[in-house]
Amino acid sequence: MLHVMCIYWWYRNDDLLYPLVMLPPRATPFWPAIFIILVNDTLTRQAAMAFQCFLLIYYKNGKGHTFSQQAQMLTLVEYTLLLYHALLPTPVWYRFFLNRDYGSLFSSLTTGLYLTFKLTSVVEKVQCFVAALKALSRKEVHYGVNATMEQVIFQFHINFCY
Numbered sequence: 001m002l003h004v005m006c007i008y009w010w011y012r013n014d015d016l017l018y019p020l021v022m023l024p025p026r027a028t029p030f031w032p033a034i035f036i037i038l039v040n041d042t043l044t045r046q047a048a049m050a051f052q053c054f055l056l057i058y059y060k061n062g063k064g065h066t067f068s069q070q071a072q073m074l075t076l077v078e079y080t081l082l083l084y085h086a087l088l089p090t091p092v093w094y095r096f097f098l099n100r101d102y103g104s105l106f107s108s109l110t111t112g113l114y115l116t117f118k119l120t121s122v123v124e125k126v127q128c129f130v131a132a133l134k135a136l137s138r139k140e141v142h143y144g145v146n147a148t149m150e151q152v153i154f155q156f157h158i159n160f161c162y
Contacts, residue, residue: 001050004043016040024091033096037089044088048081076132083125090118 015025
């Protein structure tokens with residue numbers, strides 16, 4: 001977390017922080033846009049990993065917590081992060097595609113296409129997030145089904161006999 005905070009402090013005068021709260025940066029050429037997206041993606045993944053480690057510590061030492069609650073919470077956090085990471089480059093690319101140097105029609109067309117494709121990819125991630133939220137809200141949700149004896153024997157033979 002110290003590494004993440006230091007990087008954001010170092011670039012505090014640049015447009016690195018605006019996309020974190022879904023605000024478009026100022027006019028962005030191609031390579032600075034790539035830099036903003038890569039740094040934000042990497043650093044938010046590191047911050048998310050630290051948050052997930054804190055959740056693991058909390059659920060390990062907490063009284064009355066089960067592994068299924070821990071799994072459901074980590075699943076919700078993971079799907080939240082996937083949704084956030086799908087949306088993270090949107091303001092940067094939106095500002096980049098609105099570049100009027102290539103003409104108004106071209107910039108409007110590329111912006112519209114980008115937002116359309118982005119919306120179709122985000123819909124699936126929203127559905128997964130909602131499903132994880134529903135699973136966490138229900139107390140007795142079990143994942144999967146138990147393996148039959150034949151499946152266990154078959155897997156044993158594959159792993160140890162061949």
